[in-house]
Amino acid sequence: MPFATSLRCRKCGQEYSLQSIKVCDFCLSPVEVNYDYKAMAKVVSRERVADGPFTMWRYRDMLPIQGEEVDIGTGFTPLLKADNLGRELGLDRLYIKNDCLNPTYSFKDRAVSVAVTKARELGFDTIACASTGNLAASVAAHASKAKVDAYVFVPASVEPGKLVGVAIYNPKLVTVDGSYDDVNKLCAEIAQKYHWGFININLRPYYAEGSKTLGFEVAEQLEWQSPDCVVAPAASGLLFTRIWKGLQELSMLKLIGPVNTHMYVTQAAGSSPIVHAFEAGSLHVHPVIPNTMVTSIAIGNPADGYYALMVARQSGGGAQDVTDEKAIEGMQLLAQTEGIFAEAAGGVAIAGLKKLVDAGVIKRDQLTVVFITGAGPRTQEIVANVVRPLKIQPNLESFSEALSISA
Numbered sequence: 001m002p003f004a005t006s007l008r009c010r011k012c013g014q015e016y017s018l019q020s021i022k023v024c025d026f027c028l029s030p031v032e033v034n035y036d037y038k039a040m041a042k043v044v045s046r047e048r049v050a051d052g053p054f055t056m057w058r059y060r061d062m063l064p065i066q067g068e069e070v071d072i073g074t075g076f077t078p079l080l081k082a083d084n085l086g087r088e089l090g091l092d093r094l095y096i097k098n099d100c101l102n103p104t105y106s107f108k109d110r111a112v113s114v115a116v117t118k119a120r121e122l123g124f125d126t127i128a129c130a131s132t133g134n135l136a137a138s139v140a141a142h143a144s145k146a147k148v149d150a151y152v153f154v155p156a157s158v159e160p161g162k163l164v165g166v167a168i169y170n171p172k173l174v175t176v177d178g179s180y181d182d183v184n185k186l187c188a189e190i191a192q193k194y195h196w197g198f199i200n201i202n203l204r205p206y207y208a209e210g211s212k213t214l215g216f217e218v219a220e221q222l223e224w225q226s227p228d229c230v231v232a233p234a235a236s237g238l239l240f241t242r243i244w245k246g247l248q249e250l251s252m253l254k255l256i257g258p259v260n261t262h263m264y265v266t267q268a269a270g271s272s273p274i275v276h277a278f279e280a281g282s283l284h285v286h287p288v289i290p291n292t293m294v295t296s297i298a299i300g301n302p303a304d305g306y307y308a309l310m311v312a313r314q315s316g317g318g319a320q321d322v323t324d325e326k327a328i329e330g331m332q333l334l335a336q337t338e339g340i341f342a343e344a345a346g347g348v349a350i351a352g353l354k355k356l357v358d359a360g361v362i363k364r365d366q367l368t369v370v371f372i373t374g375a376g377p378r379t380q381e382i383v384a385n386v387v388r389p390l391k392i393q394p395n396l397e398s399f400s401e402a403l404s405i406s407a
Contacts, residue, residue, distance in 0.1 A: 003043075004064035007205055008034040010307070018064065020122055020202040030303070032205050033064045041253050046224060049255075056110050056213040062249060063114055064209055070116045070146045074109040075213055077101045079221040079369070084337040085350075089357050093367040095227070097218055098340055100375035104141050104165070106134040106296075106343075107214065107239065107373040114210035115203045116142040124197035125149065130187040131200075132180050132235075132295050133162030134374050139199055140169035151196065153183050158295065161378035179290060181300050204303075211239045215246020218369055219256050226251070226259045228366035229317075231353045233345040233373060234265045234274055235297035237308030243371070244311045263317035264362075265308055266352030268294035268327060268344075274305045278319035283309050293324050293382060294344040296374055318361060322351040330354070331376065331383060341376035349373075 007016040011029035024031055044061050052058030056075025078098045086094035102109040112135070119127050128151040129139045136152035143150035150171035154163070155178060167173055176183045184200075191198045199207050219226055226247045234240045244263055250256045267275050270292030277285045285305035290298035302308070312319055322330070330347035333354075334340050342350075349370050356362045376383070390406055392398040 002064065002066045003035045003037075003040040003061065004033050005036050006034045007031040020119075020124075020197060022202050022204050030204070033209055035062075035064075037249075037252055044253055044255070046220075046255055049220065056113065056210070056217070059213050059216045062212070062216070062253075064206055065114060065117045065121065067117065067121050070113055070120065070142050072103045072109065072113070072141060072145050074102050074113050076217060079218060080338065080340075082338050082370075085334065088333065088337055089354055090364055091357060091362070091366075091368055092364050093228075095218075095222075095367070095369045096334075096338060096340065097214065097369055097371045099214065099371065099373050100340065100342060100346075104134070104137040105375035105378065106138065107211065107371075108135045108138040109141075110213050111207045111210035112138040112142050112199060115197075115199045115207035116146050116148075118206040119197035119199075119203055120146055120148070122197065124195070126151065126194075126196045127199060127203075128152065128187065128190070128196045129199040130154075130180065130184040132298065133158045133166070133378070134296055135200065136166045136171075136173070137162070137169070140166050140171040140173075143171060144169045153187055155180055155183055155295075159379050159381065161380065165378050179300065180298060181287075181290075208238055208242055211242035212246035212249065214239070214371065215243040216250060218243075219247060219250050222367070222369075224250075224256050226256055226261045227369040228260070229262045229264065229362050229368040230371070231264045231266060231349055231356065231362075231368065232371040233297050233349045233352075234267055234302070234308055235299040235345075236302045237265070237274055237304035239371075239373065240265050241304055241307045241311050244315065261315060261317075262362075263311050263315040264352070264356060265312055265317070265319045266348050267319070267321045268292040268297060268348050269321040269323045270294070271298040271300060272321035273300065274302055274308050275319040275321040277305065277309055278312055285309070294327055294348055295379075296343055297345045297348065318356070320352040320355050322348055322355065326351040326355075328383060332386065334372070335376075340372060342372045343374040343376045343379050344382055345374055346372040346376070
C-alpha cells in the first residue's frame with residue numbers, strides 16, 4: 001500500500017491532496033510529500049528491502065507512487081571503496097557513489113522515474129522539463145518507456161554530446177537562447193498555459209523524492225549505517241537535501257541508527273550562490289549570473305538553496321566552491337586513481353573534497369562518501385587536451401625512438 005498521504009507546505013504546513021503543484025497557495029513556499037511514517041514502519045524492514053529488485057524500486061514503500069513504476073533499470077549503482085584516491089588525499093575510509101552508471105548516465109534517472117510514474121498516475125499524456133542536459137536525456141528516455149510525449153527545453157549553449165544524448169530518444173527538443181534560469185522561467189510560463197507534467201515544476205515534489213534513494217542505497221551498501229561525511233555537488237540544491245532526507249527517514253524507521261553525518265555541498269566558483277551564502281553566515285541566497293564551464297550545475301538562482309544551507313548548517317557540515325581549473329583537475333584525478341570518467345560536476349565534488357581535507361575539515365579516519373552524479377563522455381571536450389599520443393610510423397624503430405623521447 002502507498003504511505004504518501006498529502007503534499008505539505010515546507011513553511012506554513014498547509015496540506016494539499018497528492019496533485020500536480022509546486023508551491024503553497026497561501027505563502028508560495030515549496031511543498032513536499034508527506035507520509036504516514038507510523039504505518040510505514042510496520043511494513044518496511046531491512047529484509048523487505050533486500051527482497052526487492054536491484055534497482056531504486058527496492059525502496060518503493062518509501063516513495064509516493066501507487067501504480068506500476070516507469071522503470072528503465074535505475075539505481076543500486078556501485079559504492080566503491082576508493083583506496084587509490086584515498087591515499088592521494090590522505091583518507092583511509094573514502095567511498096565513491098558512482099551514479100554515472102544509471103541508464104542515461106546521471107542521477108537524474110532516479111528523480112525522473114518517480115516523477116514520470118506519478119505523472120502517468122495523474123493522467124498526463126505529455127511531460128516536459130527545463131534542463132542543462134542530463135535531466136532532458138532522462139525525461140526523454142522515460143517518456144519513451146512510458147509511451148507519452150515529451151518536450152525538453154535546454155539552453156542553446158548545451159554541449160553537442162548532450163544534445164545527441166537527448167535527441168536519440170526522439171522528444172520534442174527545444175533550444176532556447178539564454179541561460180538555464182531563462183529556460184526555467186520560460187517553462188514556468190508554459191506550464192501555466194499547457195496541461196503538461198513539468199518534471200521540475202508542477203511535478204517537482206515527486207521528482208524530489210526520487211533522489212532520496214541515493215541516501216537509502218548508500219546506507220544499505222554501508223551495511224545499514226550512515227557515513228560520517230557526505231560531499232556532493234549542487235545546482236538547485238535539491239539532490240543535496242534529499243540525500244539528507246533519505247538518511248533521516250531510514251533512522252526514523254529504525255533501519256539505521258541516529259544520523260551524525262556532516263553534509264558538505266560543493267559548487268563551481270562561477271556559479272556558487274549557496275556557497276557564498278554559507279560563507280557570509282546567511283540563509284538568504286542571492287542569485288548570480290553563472291560563469292562556469294560546469295554547465296550541469298550552473299544554476300544562478302537555486303530553488304532549494306535555502307534548504308541546502310539549512311542541511312549544511314544543521315548537520316555540522318559546510319560548503320566549498322572550486323574554480324573551473326580545479327574542477328578539471330578533479331576529473332583527471334578521479335579518472336587516474338579510480339578509473340571513473342565523471343562530468344565536470346564530479347570534478348567539482350572531488351576538488352571540493354580535496355580542499356576540505358587539506359583544510360583539516362574532513363579527517364583521515366572519517367567514513368566519507370563522495371557522490372559522482374554524471375558521466376563524462378558527453379562533455380569530453382572539456383578535457384580534450386589530455387589527448388597527447390605518441391605519433392609514430394608503422395615500424396619498430398619509430399616506436400622505439402618515440403618511446404625513448406617520452407621516457
